[in-house]
Amino acid sequence: ASAGEKKRWTLSDFDIGKPLGRGKFGHVYLAREKRSNHIVALKVLFKSQLQQSQVEHQLRREVEIQSHLRHPNILRLYGYFYDQKRVYLILEYAAKCELYKELQKCKYFSERRAATYVASLARALIFCHGKHVIHRDIKPENLLIGAQGELKIADFGWSVHTFNRRRTMCGTLDYLPPEMVESVEHDASVDIWSLGVLCYEFLYGVPPFEAKEHSDTYRRIVQVDLKFPTKPIVSSAAKDLISQMLVKDSSQRLPLHKLLEHPWIVQNADPSG
């Protein structure tokens, strides 16, 4: 098929390799497209589970949104196909795998590594917001690392175009900003809050509002109960940036383009990202 036409993929177009991970709706496998020898990740989703959870519309939206997003820090979704029982997502393969495993291994990142990741994420989110797409689910589990160590945002299963904003709650609350936890109107600034939570977790190894009970996390978020531990030692510039992002009033959060000019980012982020 020519570049323009949408090729109809089938499972027989791929050699399936090792499992890369397992999610709530299905597993991800390393795969090679036979004709081009192109290595991809193939996410296999069971239609029955998608139907049970009534998320088919979200999947359609993800495929639609992702097909227009081309950015070095956003994992490509090349296409999809389905058979009797399953839906298959053809994804860019991130050779250095999952960021959250790296964070668990290192416990927390150096300020240079954290700032480099935060700057890459900010550039990817500026790109998304420029296309009126908010991700809404920025968390370590949705971040992958490419072959050159570059960060890739994955899984736009919760992303929306900013004209429609409804969403049902699911998954961890840790990354949600007050306005989403309180289920009020929200906009692109939700991703700024989540990036602030992520920056804190990169530096301290735990998210800022973590608590044993859901209800305690909820209260700590809506009260913006932000505390900086004495260990590990973190620069005041980093704390200043986090404090400007974790602000209850979404209109007062540091805009992403201003984040890229913040002294902590300028002094610590590796420009190549």
Ligand SMILES: Cn1ncc2ncnc(NCCc3cnc(NC(=O)Nc4cccc(C(F)(F)F)c4)s3)c21
């Ligand atoms: C682990 N791993 N290691 C290397 C590597 N390289 C690439 N990818 C990996 N993993 C897959 C990462 C994903 C990217 N996009 C996703 N998208 C999704 O999972 N969408 C999705 C699922 C179920 C339901 C819904 C719905 F309907 F709710 F919207 C949406 S998952 C890799």
